[in-house]
Amino acid sequence: MRKGYQSWVFPSRPVIVGRAAIGGPFEAQGPLANDFDTLHGDLMIGQDSWEKAERVLLEEACDKAIEKAGLRREQIHFMLAGDLMNQTISANFAARTLSIPFMGIFGACSTAMEGLALAALLVDSQSADYVLAATSSHNSSAEKQYRYPTEYGSQKPPTAQWTVTGAGASVVANQGNGLRVTAATIGKIVDMGMTDPFNMGGAMAPAALSTIESHFRDLQLSHDHYDLVVTGDLGKVGHSILSELLPKHNVNIPLKRYVDCGMLIYGDNPIVWSGGSGCGCCATVTYGHLLRRFQEGEWKRILVVATGALLSPISYQQGESIPCIAHAVAIEADTL
Amino acid sequence: MTFLWAFLVGGAICLVGQFLLDVMKLTPAHTMASLVVAGAVLNGVGLYEPLAKFAGAGASVPITSFGNALMKGAMAEAEKDGLIGVITGIFEVTSAGISAAIVFGFLVAVCFRPKG
Numbered sequence: 187m188r189k190g191y192q193s194w195v196f197p198s199r200p201v202i203v204g205r206a207a208i209g210g211p212f213e214a215q216g217p218l219a220n221d222f223d224t225l226h227g228d229l230m231i232g233q234d235s236w237e238k239a240e241r242v243l244l245e246e247a248c249d250k251a252i253e254k255a256g257l258r259r260e261q262i263h264f265m266l267a268g269d270l271m272n273q274t275i276s277a278n279f280a281a282r283t284l285s286i287p288f289m290g291i292f293g294a295c296s297t298a299m300e301g302l303a304l305a306a307l308l309v310d311s312q313s314a315d316y317v318l319a320a321t322s323s324h325n326s327s328a329e330k331q332y333r334y335p336t337e338y339g340s341q342k343p344p345t346a347q348w349t350v351t352g353a354g355a356s357v358v359a360n361q362g363n364g365l366r367v368t369a370a371t372i373g374k375i376v377d378m379g380m381t382d383p384f385n386m387g388g389a390m391a392p393a394a395l396s397t398i399e400s401h402f403r404d405l406q407l408s409h410d411h412y413d414l415v416v417t418g419d420l421g422k423v424g425h426s427i428l429s430e431l432l433p434k435h436n437v438n439i440p441l442k443r444y445v446d447c448g449m450l451i452y453g454d455n456p457i458v459w460s461g462g463s464g465c466g467c468c469a470t471v472t473y474g475h476l477l478r479r480f481q482e483g484e485w486k487r488i489l490v491v492a493t494g495a496l497l498s499p500i501s502y503q504q505g506e507s508i509p510c511i512a513h514a515v516a517i518e519a520d521t522l
Numbered sequence: 523m524t525f526l527w528a529f530l531v532g533g534a535i536c537l538v539g540q541f542l543l544d545v546m547k548l549t550p551a552h553t554m555a556s557l558v559v560a561g562a563v564l565n566g567v568g569l570y571e572p573l574a575k576f577a578g579a580g581a582s583v584p585i586t587s588f589g590n591a592l593m594k595g596a597m598a599e600a601e602k603d604g605l606i607g608v609i610t611g612i613f614e615v616t617s618a619g620i621s622a623a624i625v626f627g628f629l630v631a632v633c634f635r636p637k638g
Contacts, residue, residue, distance in 0.1 A: 236637060326638060328582045336638030341543060384545065 188240075190404025192372050194303070195207070196310040199366040199434025203359040203404060207474025209466075210351030212325070217453040220475040222225045222352070223250050229326060229351065237271060240353075242325035243392060244269065244280040245464075247353035248320050251473075253318070253355040262286045262357065263314035266304050268297040268478070269322050269465055271331055276322050277514075286318060294421050296373070296494030297321040298469035299513040303370035305358040315360050322353035323464030332383065332499055345385040347421045348458035354469025365480055368487075369516040370402035375496070377509045382493075383502050386426025386510075387448070387460050390493040393510035394420060397429045398492055400439065401514045409438040412516070413485035416476060418468035418492035419448035421461030447471035468492040480519070487518045526565065528580030536585040549587055561589025591615045616633075 189195045206223045214225040224246060231239040244267065245288035252259060265286040267277035274290045281288035295301040301319030308314045326336060328349035334340040358367060376396050380389035394417050402409060420428060425446040432439055447468045462471075472490050478487060491514040502508070535557070542553045564570040570590040574581040581587060587590065592612050597613025630636070 297636065329626055335636070337636045338550070338638075343544065 189369070189487055190400070190406075191454060192374070193369060193404035194307055194310075195369045195405065196306050196367055198310045198360060199518070200306045200309040200358045200360060201362045201364045201366055201520075202356050202477065203364050204251040204253070204257070204355075204357035205473040205477055206247045206250035206355050207469060207470040208243050208250065208353045209470055209474075210325070212285035212348075213350065213352055213451065213470070216451055216455070218471065218475045219449055220322040220476050222470065223254075223474070232471075236324055236327035236330060237275060240269065240271070240276045240322050241279045243324065243351070243353040244276050244306060244320060244322035244355075245283050246324065248280060248284055248318055251318065251320070251355035251357050255362075257357065259284055259286060262316045262318045264289065264305075264308060265318040265320070266291055266301040266469065267318075267320040268292045268293060268301065270328050275328075276324075277320070280320075280322075289386035293492070293511060293513065294466060294494035295323075295463060295465050296492040296511050296513050298418065298472060299370075299490055299492035299515045301360070302367065302490075302515050303372065303513055305356070306367035306370060309358050309360050312360070317358045318356040320353065320355035321465040323349055323351070323466035325464075327352045328464055332346075336399055340406055342459060343384050344459050345373050345382070345388065345423050345521040347386060347419065347448060347461055348452065349464035350462045350466040352466035352470040354466060354473040357472055365477055365487050365518060366518050366520060367378050367515060368518045369401075369405055370398055371404060371514040373400070373514070375509045375510040375511050377507050379507045381502065381505065382506050383497060383508065385423065386463060386495040386508065387419070387421040388513050389508045390495055390510040390512065391427040391431060393422055393434060393436070394424070394493050394512040397512040397514050398432070398439070398489075399435060399437055400475045401489065401516075408451075410440055410443075411487045411489050411506045412439075413443060414476075414488040414491050415439050415442045416472070416488060417446045417448075418490075418494070418512070419461065419463040420446045420493060421459075421463065422494075423446040423460045424475065425449055425457045425461075426448060450475065451492070455500055456502060477517070480517070481500045483519075485519070490517065524578055527555065527576060527593030528578045532579035532580035532584055535586055538624075557585045558592070562593040565590040565593035586617065588616065591619070602632040623638070
């Protein structure tokens with residue numbers, strides 16, 4: 187049910203009964219390698235195109251999450267998925283394979299939490315017993331979609347980010363044991379007029395601020411309510427901007443409790459410039475790494491704020507600024 | 523000394539390219555086209571040839587020399603055939619470079635099946 191202006195609370199506390207993270211060879215070299223369910227050594231994943239490889243990542247993540255939930259495909263009532271490709275083909279084609287009633291969603295890199303929020307809403311409103319929320323990205327298919335051919339060897343500035351090759355999925359259920367989705371805040375588009383597609387962290391930070399502010403206002407929570415506030419893929423650049431913006435706007439989240447998935451996934455590797463990005467970034471770090479630590483009892487409540495830059499190659503070539511969005515989902519331990 | 527000047531002049535041209543990319547926020551394609559046009563303009567005002575003589579590979583290797591070559595070809599043919607020579611001459615001098623790009627591009631694509 188709606189609370190405040192743009193937030194939902196879920197009184198039935200839907201449960202995340204299954205979750206999975208699949209990664210590629212570069213993710214396998216990162217500090218979070220152990221938190222993936224499957225890591226592929228080959229960027230092509232045995233396929234003959236990057237797009238097909240991404241689709242396989244997504245299918246594997248969905249199947250793994252369903253399997254870990256102890257369910258079969260046909261028991262899942264709805265699937266919500268999206269990705270970065272034109273017409274969200276990775277999600278559409280994966281849904282063809284899975285044959286689960288499907289709704290495609292697009293929130294760029296915010297898709298992970300957009301899906302989780304909607305899945306929790308469907309379950310909480312008793313519209314479904316089991317809902318699958320999934321998303322994926324692939325470094326090479328994203329480079330092809332948004333930037334230049336990789337063979338072109340185009341330079342990138344230090345504010346650029348590295349698209350994660352990976353997919354994450356979760357199964358949300360009306361009963362069972364596991365972490366619980368208790369609230370969500372749906373973001374508004376924030377566009378500060380940034381036009382540089384190689385500085386998406388900087389462009390998205392104000393959107394994350396807007397959603398975080400709205401979340402605490404709508405739910406009337408104190409700023410230290412969460413043990414961890416995590417943004418999706420702001421990277422080092424966006425993380426430092428948001429760390430400055432939060433106190434300026436009197437959102438006094440203790441900054442040592444604020445982390446970013448884009449900084450966690452590759453550690454300090456300078457090859458990735460500002461950090462990781464892409465739908466797979468927030469999804470794999472949240473479903474693979476954060477929820478694993480969460481289940482081990484490290485935290486009681488976390489707020490995941492997935493950020494998305496809703497640009498297209500055509501819009502930025504025509505000089506349009508980058509509309510950004512962030513969706514926040516609150517996850518709590520079973521015992522609370 | 524020849525090497526030093528080639529290094530400095532070639533480096534300066536690349537610095538201009540880097541400036542266009544990083545500060546002027548031009549796309550890589552725009553940067554490349556700008557340098558080609560700059561080379562053609564410098565030839566037009568009679569500056570590129572002396573620069574190439576002075577700096578050697580420093581001026582003949584960067585992409586600006588392609589603009590210079592286009593202009594040179596066009597002007598040479600224009601003297602012979604008039605206005606139509608401008609059109610035919612553009613590819614007269616540069617055909618080796620363009621054909622090489624096509625042939626090597628084809629060979630690399632056959633061997634490595636690029637997918638980016």
